[in-house]
Amino acid sequence: MSTLLELRGVTVRYGGVTALDSVSISAEAGRITGLIGPNGAGKSTLFNVVSGLVRPRTGTVLLDGRDITRLVPHQRARLRMARTFQQLELFGVLSVADNVLTAAELRRGWARDNSDPKAETQAALERTGLLDVADERADGLPTGMARLLEVARALATSPRLLLLDEPAAGLNEQESAVLGALLAGLARDGLAIVLVEHDMDLVMQVCSTITVLNLGQVLMTGTPQQVRTDPAVLAAYLGSAPERTA
Incomplete structure (x- = not known):
């Protein structure tokens, strides 16, 4: 490695x-x-x-x-490079999917590649097991899912x-x-x-x-x-x- x-x-x-x-x-x-x-x-x-x-x-x-x-x-x-924080920093009024989509769209804005924000969002939600709650508001999630959502949002930026x-x-x-x-x-x-x-x-x-x-x-x-x-x-x-x- x-x-x-x-x-x-x-x-x-x-x-x-x-x-x-x-x-x-x-x-x-x-x-x-x-x-x-x-x-x-x-x-x-x-x-x-x-x-x-x-x-x-x-x-x-x-x-x-x-x-x-x-x-x-x-x-x-x-x-x-991507990070999460000790305190949850989610967009509470947005859905789970829109939280992730926001990150994916920001990435597309500076990456100058052919990434598809919706596809990136779908992949991040699948990877973190959040597809079933994709349409729920972020501020209604239990802590465990909220933590996973932060990871999903970070993954949508395609970090290394x-x-x-x-x-x-x-x-x-x-x-x-x-x-x-x-x-x-x-x-x-x-x-x-x-x-x-x-x-x-x-x-x-x-x-x-x-x-x-x-x-x-x-x-x-x-x-x-x-x-x-x-x-x-x-x-x-x-x-x-x-x-x-x-």
């Missing part, structure tokens, strides 16, 4: 607070890279750096080898890098399993996924590599097995209860 996203020595400071301290991570096409850590560890700041909402004080962001550190968010989106910020928040065990299967399938199709998540069962099941952040620094990067047995990670974040990481 080839490295698609790479952060090298990224530092972000807010006044006297260092949110990220010389952080380096990478994500490969066709794999799910997990990003975990306690609240305040710097995970959301890192996502904001990748998507262009925050410019680092030092360091470099590379996408497929290209330096994109100074590109603004819409320029990065046009390089086929997908940043997911706590997509399992508010989901029950069955809904998390559905989400996990979806993400695994997307990775098999070649998509690079970076997953910020507190659901450790989901992270351990779907991620190939996990980076642990603590106090703005990389505590370690390794396989799920390495992460869940590392004493420093257990002390800083996971705790000692084995059932949380089984």
Whole structure:
């Protein structure tokens, strides 16, 4: 697999607070890279750096080898980067299908290809299992379906890098399993996924590599097995209860 996203020595400071301290991570096409850590560890700041909402004080962001550190968010989106947010950001008064269609039409506006927004919408709804609720208003969806709708809308932009910020928040065990299967399938199709998540069962099941952040620094990067047995990670974040990481 080839490295698609790479952060090298990224530092972000807010006044006297260092949110990220010389952080380096990478994500490969066709794999799910997990990003975990306690609240305040710097995970959301890192996502904001990748998507262009925050410019680092030092360091470099590379996408497929290209330096994109100074590109603004819409320029990065046009390089086929998409993300979701911790808080649901749906168009509540629109239907499920129209939420996705809006993204597909925006993509057609800048992609200058022969994409068909309606076909892209249909494909995204099929992929996420939302066809049966395509005509329902987004603000009437249960949380699990709303989270899937955010993923569907991101997929309608035809990304090669997908940043997911706590997509399992508010989901029950069955809904998390559905989400996990979806993400695994997307990775098999070649998509690079970076997953910020507190659901450790989901992270351990779907991620190939996990980076642990603590106090703005990389505590370690390794396989799920390495992460869940590392004493420093257990002390800083996971705790000692084995059932949380089984």
